[in-house]
Amino acid sequence: MSPYQPRIPLISVTPRGLYCPRGDFYIDPWEGVDTALITHAHSDHAREGSQLYHISEQSLGIIQRRLGAEGQYITHSYSQSFTLGDVLISFHPAGHILGSAQIRMECEGEVWVVSGDYKRDYDPTCAAFEVVPCDVFITESTFGLPIFVWKGIEEETEAIYRWWKKNQEVGKNSMLACYALGKSQRVLHALAAFTDQPVLLHGATQVLVDLYREQGVPLIATQPATDYGKDMTGQLILAPPGAIGSTWSRKFGPYETGFASGWMRIRGNRRRKAYDQGFVISDHADWPALLQTVRECGAKKIYVTHGYTDDLSRFLCELGHDAEPLETLFAREEDG
Amino acid sequence: MKRLVQLFEEIDTTTSTKAKVTALATYFQTAPPRDAVWTLYYFLGRKQKRLVKRKTIQTAVQELSELPDWLFEQSYTAVGDLAETIALLTESIGHKVFSDVPLHVWIEERLPFLSKQNEDEQKIILKNWWRELSTEEVFILTKLITGGFRSGVSVRLVVRGLVEAFQWDEAILSEKLIGEWPVTEDWFLGLGSAEREGLSLYPYPFFLASPVDGEAEALGPIQDFAVEWKWDGIRSQIVKREGQVAIWSRGEELISQSFPELLTLGKELADGTVLDGEILAFAEGKVKAFADLQKRLQRKKVSEKMVKENPVVFLAFDCLQANSVDLRDQPLGERRRILDSIVKDMNHPTLQSSTLILLESWDELLTLRGESRSRGVEGMMLKRLSSVYQMGRKKGDWWKWKIDPMTLDAVMLYAQAGHGKRANLYTDYTFGLWKDGQIVPFAKAYSGLSNEEIGKLDTWIRKNTLEKFGPVRSVKPLKVFEIAFEGIQLSPRHKSGIAVRFPRILRERLDKKPEDADSLATAMELMHAPTVDA
Structure with missing residues (x-):
């Protein structure tokens, strides 16, 4: 041409x-x-x-x-x-x-x-x-x-759900790094297919989740993570990537970390960022x-x-x- | 195969040592022994051959996904791992029909069959296999085919997994896993028995020192310790049993062929003797640089000329077996007494025992340590006199206390994307020093920065690129880093004329401009050969 x-x-x-x-x-x-x-x-x-x-x-x-x-x-x-x-x-x-x-x-x-x-x-x-x-x-x-070829959101969300349950069995929380705008809400919407247990949120995520709800986007029940203390276990917590490993995340009991991002398609990215689990979800x-x-x-x-x-x-x-x-x-x- | 993949994923997706051991234990308990023995083989990092040319695998995947060469290469650069690139590209194959062929069938039948076919047939077979396998399985399979499988866990953790699974004796098990063994179900099932036949020339698992971090004084009274210089050589054991001699490196590789004079030495040892020590390049009564030793390791057969030009000694510091008695449970003081008498009786030019320095105060040690560089040693070893000879790196009794490295301030010139964990990110850097108004490259370094620093630098590199040459970019010579290294030598092979050992980045010198960086002349001043006897 x-x-x-x-x-x-x-x-x-x-x-x-x-x-x-x-x-x-x-x-x-x-x-x-x-x-x-x-x-x-x-x-x-x-x-x-x-x-x-x-x-x-x-x-x-x-x-x-x-x-x-x-x-x-x-x-x-x-x-x-x-x-x-x-x-x-x-x-x-x-x-x-x-x-x-x-x-x-x-x-x-x-x-x-x-x-x-x-x-x-x-x-x-x-x-x-x-x-x-x-x-x-x-x-x-x-x-x-x-x-870079994505799997369906259902498949990866199911993997998040299974990971959450597995950590729950050994008394651990699941700290999932999700970009606060867009990714978090997408995951929260998709999780509703698997559970109605509430998901805990970092403050920065919470604000944006509220804005989505105001526009009528249906999301799974959520609660501010800060309402819970060190003794909570088995919870799924969504937080922006920067918050994990910070003083904020140290307020919670033992947890495994995950990251929902298209970059998790490559193992090296996950290992470099030291996340336990990667979920390939991209916007x-x-x-x-x-x-x-x-x-x-x-x-x-x-x-x-x-x-x-x-x-x-x-x-x-x-x-x-x-x-x-x-x-x-x-x-x-x-x-x- | 699915079980192996599951084990690999479980280990790969946790940072908890306990969880890794549990995953290993569960695997070994539930996997059929015939498969488990192969997993053990690969997890211990045993020799693997490449069965198929890289090009064949690559072409097969390109044919399937209709990709040009350059795009495959770009994908590979982004992923940083060939097997993973292959796996990711095979994922888009439609209509997969999954199967679960046992691991031993893959390794004993399918892979040998594949390696015997011609290239066209290999491609057809590979494409068919990919249709049976998940992305994760293709990844592991490709690692097996290319001989690049790495488990990501240490030998010690594998041993712990087996011990947890079957309550086997850790010491006996560790010994049995050393050296060559038949990869069979029977052998695997026999690992728990106390018999040790056929092990006659294997070394004992090495006991490794831990680095002193913080104040050495915190270790307790110095009178409890034997102090030795830490020489830069090859840690090894000389094993003499039943008239035979073997020399093993710390990585449990047989290195006898590289050191014929040590084989000669070993023949003169009494049967049932095992010495632990360091092989050092040594001439005219002086220890030479590690580079001289490396020349010997680089070839399988060492000529007489080579032996003459690059002589070595074995500097023994421990005796693990004497008169066929295992001495490892004896305290170090006792083992040293036995060692010293062996060395004295032998009176052999290529066998020395390390000098034990007994000190009264930590201050004396500090003074001595200050002499390390002029003596050409890396620092000091501190060994508790009461310590038994343990396995692996166990903290508490053996410590290494290295001297601070030499440093130079150098300017970043080039950056290259890393591999594996560092793929898709500029992590390998080349640094230069001033010479006649120009900056000439002198060292490559990639470790030393935090992930956050690497990320920032990566962004900076992308914005300040001058030119791209494949995976390498030249960058504006603006950033100064403090580079540390252990040794410096003349090297005609390098453009700068010098070569440094273990270069790594200490920190970015934000306070320095490129013109403040060091010159090659300063580097030359740092260079002086080691001058003191062992």
Whole structure:
């Protein structure tokens, strides 16, 4: 396929992040700007300091919680268009976490889509990924290697449940590291299929669980972990990765540790991080899903960002797509 | 096979020693002995051969998953382990029909059959097997096929598992597990009996010293201890029984062939004698650097010329058997008395006994320890005079107290992704020193940083890469680290002209700029050959 030359450079890479000159806005900017469009509320995408934020309706609560309620936010429902400068913009579900969005931009008849982080797997805690036809697709590639293939959430959640029960039998607690936003809620939803025993939460997780509940996402019963003392045993406790091994976790009796993350697909990652157990649960697209999405959106030009950019773009080219890495300033994400 | 995989997973997913021992015990109690003996074999780290070329396995998996070479390599780089990469890539095979073929059938029938086929047939067989196996089983199987299986538990834990399972005698069991043994059901079932036939040339399990951490004085009165210099050599036992001699390294490898002069020495020992000590490179009355000793180990057959050019001595520090009597339950003082009389009676040029230093105060020891570097030793050994000869690393009676290492401040030049536990992360670094206005590489180091520091450095490396060469990146020469090492030698093979031993990172010198790093000239000044007799 001959290289596709986008008619207008709708997006350029700047030191502050992805910039759209025709609409004078940034997407997930790295530092404070006048106008920021936010794909989702994770802290490496939604950063403070901007004058005005355009965000999805469903992410308002979380973003206010993280960036402060005083900021100026304009919310948009999925698929509803609005205009900035010469650009017609709409947010579409990315299936990553509650309120996560792909951003569609149309200008002079050419359509660009920035995927943000996304996944194609079943996740009833947020709106499912929508295929948005486009000319230019900017895709993430956090797990852009063929070794990253996810099992179903049910299978891994069952493994978490069995691990919890096994630890319970020997009088131990199960401390599961889960990213506080998105991963925790997904696991809490899936666990309801196996038990109705309440799960204990770290404070940081609790806040976000409450925000999900406010939006009507059904989750298994939970309780703040701090209500319990050293003598509790056999409990499942969800906490952000940083909290495990900290003074907070030493308040509890003996426990085994686990980590729910796509990185746990590789044994070395689990051993390096010294978790006893790894559960492969990711809110990012796995290798087959990345290829599927590129195929389905029908883009003539693919830019690959955020992850295994070189490898995914090279393989896409070998499949006949026109793809290249888009160098951005995102830090390497640790918590897939 | 499924049982072995389950055992491996249980051990792999706990950090508790007790849980590991329990998992081993349960396995040995419930697995059929014919399979259990193979598990024991592999868990003790026994010799394995590669049965199939790496390329064959790799091609088979690429054919199945339709991946180009470069993408396989990138995947391998990210995973850091070949067998795991293979296993992960086979997972997407549809329509698996699982089976559970016993471990002994795999090892005694299936694997030998595989190794005899031509490459095309091997690929077909592998693909068929993968359809029968879970990802975890493919991982273990590939490890067995490539000869890279590692259990992740020490020999000691395996022994404890067996003892817990069958209440066998630990001492007898440990001895029986040393050396060559037939991998059979009968042999496994006979492990519990007290008979020790056919063991005549095996060494005793080595007793290992623990590092002194903190104040040595806390060990008690110094009068309770025998003090020795800690030489940098090869820990070994010379075993003389029934007219035969064997020399064993600490890793329980037979190294007799590398040291013919010690075989000659051993022949002159009385039957039923076992000496424990250190093989040292030694010439003109002086101990030489470890590198000289290594030349001997590197080849199976050692020429006469080699023996002449790189002479060694056996520096004995313990006697475990004399006149066919096991002395291990005797106190060290008594064993030393017997050793000294043997060495004296032999009066052999390649046999010496270590100097025992008896001291009155810890201060005297501190003074002596300060001389370590100029004497060319690594530090001191402290052995309780009343101690019996135990097995493995048991804390309490034998201590090693190493001197502080030499250090240099060097600039990070290159980074490479690690393997296994450190895969997908830049953990192996090359450091350089100044020479004529340039920074030249002088040492590679990968240990010494915490996981958190490694993570931060990894991010920094990715942001400050100058060039990529495959898995290696050159980085901006901005960061200074304090590098520690045990020894330094001239080396024409290295670009810098020097080679250092056991380099590792002590800390990042955030207070130093690259221009403050040390020069090669400073490194040269640190170099001086050991000068004192053993």
